Amino acid sequence: MNCLRNNIALIVVALSMVLLPFSARAAEEGDGKIDVQEIVMGHTGDSHEWHITTWGGHHISIPLPVIFIANDGSWHCFSSSRFHEAEGGVYNGFFIPSEGENSGKICETVNGQEAKVKLDISLTKNVLQLWIIVVLILLIFIGCARWYRNKQPDSDAPKGFVGFIEMFVMMVNDDIIKACIGEKHYRRYAPYLLTAFFFIFLSNLIGLVPIFPGGANLTGNLAVTMVLALFTFFAINLFGNREYWLDIFWPKVPVWLKCPVPMMPIIELFGIFTKPFALMVRLFANIFAGHAIVLSLTCVIFITCQLGAAIGAGLSTVSVIMMIFMDCLELLVAFIQAYVFTMLSAVFIGLAHQEEHEELPAAQ
């Protein structure tokens, strides 16, 4: 046991020593200073190319298609590598500023001023990541569903991967969705909640993979969580029953709280929006923070390396151990956040389907 522990420590130190010289150079700016904020924001944010590594001063990245509507209403579609090839990074009058308010966004010059284009629907890093996850999730679940073709209820239960997926799906279905919405109404919402769960879970997991097919910060992006929260918002409110709306506009509180000044109805009405909003922010903040912490810990290696070999090696070891710990924690968070999002959505949907309250005789 002791021997094993020593070995692990040795490997960690050795790895950090080997990786340091290459990586440190990669993260250095021209003047040798490391801008931690830019690194963290650059990696957690979106970009028009998929940066893989920097080798000997050259950026190695996958160029992605840029699609947008310019301010004059014209459509444009070209590869993002055009920006690098073009003189001064300006292609057809469009450019991506590296700093300022519009940093990382496609801009053009309108009336002598820098302005964002009208609508940028480029296939960015996050969008590509999104479609990779879409393909993966469809492959996994439709593939598993195809296994059931020509199967009868009395044939053997699936084994291996299909068995695992079946177990996973049934765990979410029975322990989260059925338990939170209730036996009566859960069937209508199960497909949405299962899709949301596995989409979030898979995105979280793939976001932890540091190299190409993964690594984008998808569920740590407000736009993505906003769409998910929007779906939950509609799932809650479109099918809410009479009781649910009665509870919002005429809740069972003393009359003076709702009659001349509709205090409680206003609060309840806010509740309709704060519930999905909380879901949106919770998922975004958790995943964003996880990525930011791991990236910051990575930056610690480069910063301490500049201070000297001894300090660099010592602190880097600590940092690598912390990173491993954080990555393990993020694995846990990946599941927990998917679980929490699905469970809370299910709870809110369940609240929109509550049964008739028992009339209390002396309620008022």
Place this chain on the structure above:
Amino acid sequence: MPSFLTPEPGLLIWMLVAFLVVFVLLAKFGFPIITGMVEKRKQFIDESLTSAREANEKLANIKAECQTLLQEAQARQSQILKEATQTSNQIVAESKTKAQEEAARIIEDARRQIQAETERAQRDIRAQVADLSIQIAGKILSREMQKEEEQEKWIDQILEKIEN
């Protein structure tokens, strides 16, 4: 406001499209098939358990029935055996009494016949003896009575006897 707090409309649109695609496809071809099959299997297992329980109950019933049938058969067997023994005993006893009766009857017949024969023989013998004695008496008398005095003596004797 930092850039990561302002959702990009482009990504918003893509996410909307992508999630809708995933949702529609999985809601149609993915999850309902998996959960449906699991539910069907669960139902099948439940039904199997119920039918197994029923079969077990039936088996137990059949066993009990068999037991009762066996017991009945055994009871019947012993009863039949008993009856048979009784009947045979009865038959033996009946035949015994019949035989005894028959024997008694035969013996009685024989006795009666013997008696009859004896009587007849006695009668014959008596008749013959009487005949003989008459003849003998006649012969003796005829021989004795050839002499006068003899006759007289005889008559006297008889007279004497009568007088006495």
